Amino acid sequence: MKFISKLSLSLLAISVSAASFADPITVYGKANISAQAADEGAGSFTEIKSNASRFGVKGDLKLDNDMEVLYTFEWQVDLADESGSDNIKARNQYVGLKGSFGTVLLGRNDTVLKQSQGKIDQFSDYEADIKGLWKGENRMGDSVTYISPTANGFSLGLTYVAEDDVAGDDSQSISLTYGDKALKKDKWFASVAADFDMKGYDSQRFSVQGKFDQLTLGAILHRQESVETGSSKNGVMMSAAYTIGKLVLKGQYQTLEDDNSATIGADYKLGKSTKAFIWYTDRGLDKSEDKSWLALGLEHKF
Template sequence: MKLTPSLIAICTVTSLSSFSALAGPIQVYGKVNISAQMTDDGQGSFSELKSNASRFGAKGDMDLDNGLNVFYQVEWGVDLTDASGSDNITSREQYLGLKGDFGTVIIGRKDSALKSLTAPVDAMNNYEADFKGLWKGENRLSDSVSYYSPSIQGFTVELNYAVEDSKEGEDSLTSGVYYGDKKLKKSNWFAGVAMDSDVKGYDVQRVVAQTKLGSWVLGVVAHTQESVATGDSDSGLALSSQYSINAWKLKAQYQSLEDDNSFSLGADYKLGKATKAFAFYTSRSLEQSEDQSWLALGLEHKF
C-alpha cells in the first residue's frame, strides 16, 4: 500500500487518539476557510475558489514530575478547492515541547519569532494581502529548536535556531523580544522587535506595535530586508486597523515595500461561535510588474 501524505496524516491522528488515555487528553481541531473571488493578475481577470490556509491537526499536553509539562502539536494544511493528490495536504507547525520554570523549549517545525510576532497585526493574514505578498521573513522553520523565556515584568525573549540539515546547508537564527499580550486580552498594548539572520537567504528586521482602544485595534510594523547574496536592501511599512461593532469586524490595511504597495478593506460577520462570513477587496501596485486586485466573499468554520 502506498503511503500518501493524506494517509500518513490520517494514521497519525488516529494513532494519537488511540493513545490519548496514556498520554493525556488530545484535542483534534481544524479550520475550513473558502472564498469565491474575482482575481485580476494584471494580465486579465477571472473567477476562482480559494482555500485560505484551511487546516486540521491534533494537540495535547501532560504534566510530568518536577513541575514540567510536555506538549505537542501536529498540523497539516488542506487545500479544499485546487490541489489534489499528494499536493492536497501540506505540513504546518509540527513539534514537541517541554515547559518549566526555565521557560519553554520546542523542537520540530515552528513559525519563526519574526513571523509569529507580526501575525496579530496582519489583519489580512492568510488572504491575498497577507504580509508575505510583499515581504520576506514569513518563515516556518523546519529542523528547528526554539526557546521562549519566562515572562519578566511583561517581557518575553524568543530564539529560533534552524540546523543546516545537510553538507550544503547553512544554520540560521531568528531572535525576538516582545512586551505584553499578543491577543490583547491581558493588556491593551503589545510591542516587540525581531530579526532573521541569514534565514532563507535574507536578513530581516521588524519593529511591531499594536494597541486596543475601546472597539478599535490599531497596529503598525516597520520592516527592512536585505539579500545575503547581493546586499540589496529594501524597507517597508504596514498599518492596520480593526473595528468591532456587534457581530461585525471591519478591517483596513496598508502595506508597502519601497515603491510597491498594497491596500485592503475587509469585513467579518459572526454567524456563530465558530463560524463567520467575510468579504475583502485588495489592490496591489507593483513597480516592476502589472498591478493586481482581488474581490472576495467567503465562509469560515472552526472545529
C-alpha cells in the same frame, strides 16, 4: 502522493486513539474558503480558494520536577483542490518541554520573527497577507525554538535552524515581545525581532498594536537585506479594525519601497465559531503589472 496522504491520516487517527487513553488532547482546526474574482495582470478569472484551512492535534502532560511535555501536529488542507491531487501539507509540528526555565520546542515551527507580528496582520492567510511583499514569514524545519518566562510583561524568543547540509549555513531568529498578542489581558502588544541569514535574508521588524474600546490599531516597520547581494528594502504596514456588534470593519496598507498593497474588508459573526467575510485587495507593483482580488467567503473554527 494519494497513498502518503491516506497514510498520514491513518497514522493521525491511530495517534489520536492511543493518546486519548494516555493524556488529554485537543483536536482543532478551521475551514476557510472564499469565492474570488482575480485580476493578476495576465488576465481576469474567478476561483474558489481555500485560505490556509487546517486541522491538528495538540496537548500537554505534567511531568516530574514541575515540567510539562507539550506537542502540536498540524496540517493544512486545500478544500478547493481538484479531486485526486495531494491536498495535505505539513504546518507547525513539534514536541517540547515547559518549565520554570521557559519553553523549548523541537521540530518544524514558525520563526520567532514571524510570530512577532502577533495579530497585527488583519488579512493573514489571504492575498493581502504580509508575506506577499515582505521576506521573513518563514516556517522552518530542523529548528529549535526557545521562549523565556514572562517578566514584567516581557518575553525573549529564539529560533535556531540547523544547516542540515554540508554546504548550508545555520540560521537564527530573535525577538523581544511585550504584552499579549491577542490583546485580551493587555491593551498593548509590541515587539522587536530580527532574522539572520534566514532563507538568504537578514530582516528586522518593530511592531506595535493597541486596543482602544472597539478600535484596534497596529503598525509594523520592516527592513530586509539579501545576504548574497547586499541589496536592502524598507517597508511599513498599518492596520485598523473597528467592531460594531457582530460586524468588524477592517483596513490595511503595506509598502515595500515602491510596491504597495491596500485592503479593505469586513467580518460578520454568524455564531461563536463561524463568520462570513468580504474583502478587496489592490496591489501596485513597480516592476510588474498591478494585481487585484475581490473575495466573499465563510470561516468555521473547531
